[in-house]
Amino acid sequence: MNVKKIKVLIAKPGLDGHDRGAKIIARGLRDAGFEVVYTGLHQTPEEIVATAIQEDVDVIGVSSLAGAHMYLFPRIIEILKEKGADDIPVFGGGIIPEDDIPVLLKAGIKAIFTPGSPVDETISWIRNHVG
């Protein structure tokens, strides 16, 4: 019996070019058996949502390291809602100050992984929350 692979979109919203973390997560998830789509850099929230819908992904991971997460992450949730695609869970990672985390969770981001989180933590979270 074939088990359908969980399909993950790893996305880099905004103008920030720090893609080390996003690429490590993308590769780690692929090695762990997920199907991974990586948007590449400099995506608008609109573009990310469009890709997520077009690729029919099960979950979206967004990464930001240049301080614009408080605008960009909630904006992605808003657009998902507008498009009726808010069943796709979104998790985030990057340089996210602790005080911002509850605000982002309240805005609908399901989990935040900050620097120092092992790749395995993200993998288990996806396995437990998606699919």
Next chain:
Amino acid sequence: MFTKTTVERVAERHQEWDKLLTKSLAKAPERLERFSTVSDEVIKNIYTPEDISDLDYDHDLGFPGQFPYTRGVQASMHRGRLWTMRQFAGMGGAEETNARFHYLLSHGETGLSTAFDMPTLMGYDSDNPISLGEVGKCGVAIDTLADMEILFEGIPMDKVTTSMTINPPAAILLAMYIATAEKKGVSRDKIGGTIQNDMLKEFIAQKTFMLPPEPSMRIIVDTVEFCTKEVPRWNSISISGYHIREAGSTAVQELAFTIADGIGYVQACVDRGLDVDDFAPRLSYFFNAHVDFFEEIAKYRAARRMWARIMRDRFGAKNPKSMLLRFHTQTAGCSLTAQQPYNNVVRTSFQALSAVLGGTQSLHTNSLDETLSLPTEHAVTIALRTQQIIGEEIGVTNTIDPLAGSFFVEALTNEMESKALAYIQKIDDMGGILKAIEVGFPQKEIADAAYNYQRQIDEGEKVIVGVNKYRMDETLKVDLLTIDPAVERRQHQRLAKVKESRDAARVEACLKAIEDASRGTENLMPYLIDAVKAYVSVQEICDCWRKVYGRYTDPGMF
């Protein structure tokens, strides 16, 4: 450096010691199965004259200020003048950053270093929808000359040198700096500073890109040509390994790809018809100071020797100044931890010490809170004091290149050099750095190294104190700097006002002139200076370039 007899005698003693060691290890083994640097280079248990038996003092080391400059680029090094203490600063609007500049200068900093926000770095104005949420966040927002005039208010531009970390729109910001200085009555031949202007490492690592590689290189060569003639104290390119390392490369890769980029720029300028000795003295380098103390020192020493030989032998430079690898260093941002953040002060101190022992010309020490946000005034003061303690308290600057002659450091220096040269050969075989970037070679090598390192951390093979070992529940919190959202609104208002009050016909004429020059072969710099003086914005000029040249987009490899 040793006679054959000495080396033979050492080899005999080495064998005796090996036996002794074997006995000792039979009782208690070593702590680790494998000892390696943070870059995963295996390190032996001991280094002796055997490891550097071929090293020739005269040929490979020489004296500071003498070829091949392994021991330093100036004769007197830090006994003559300490390195420039240059803290990277920029946040919010020009007003806030100007205040930080004055604060740093009044506390003993000796040069300025400007961080721009993401929209400025990418060539967008603050009022572009794509800039939403990013204005002033990770640096200062600059749209037009009006912002630049505020940024340098009260700064003596003929005395203080300024580094600007800017890449795709580097030529525009240089034009603004020249225009601002000239408005204050300081002529362009009197200003000193640096623009990063290094697009090759953007394609490789930092990914702040705008135009395709070819036109990017053309604009860079224009700035080099212009500075050589008109702004003689300006460092036209800061060839940067810092971001390559932050993207996850090894130390050898940082060294190799950065010098390969340097070769790419020199070749492009020579191809334009410039004389290597006219422009090369104004190229400078920028390296990372990561956590592996000796590996970093070896890297800086190897870099100087490699560049000196490349410039003399490959490019036929005659002027000794063309052969000098002068460099700025920044401690490794990626080594900082959000966990137990005060430990970052210690990490940064060791990293800064390696840069100083490696002979740096200027230094930025990261603040303890920079893994979380831009630094607060309190945190940046500790970072600056760290440099002052190294320079004036602990005695390491009393003598020049104190680690020279260390069996280990010299052997490691040789090893870094030979491994980096092998990479450069490979890149030459591919047809040069632009071709290598096109096929994603350096990008792939770096991604592999980053992934390997992350795996080693996850498996506990590499220790990060407070992260994968010695963790604790933390109650300690550091105060963070936040950027007031009012900055974005103020920036929109200022830009609107500038656009309303400027001479629209002049703006249009300037943009037309830039477009024509961009399609042709004339040097762009004079047109850019005219345009910024007419308050044409960063984005207006960049839009013109995007129209002429097209954009570069991320191939998204992982």
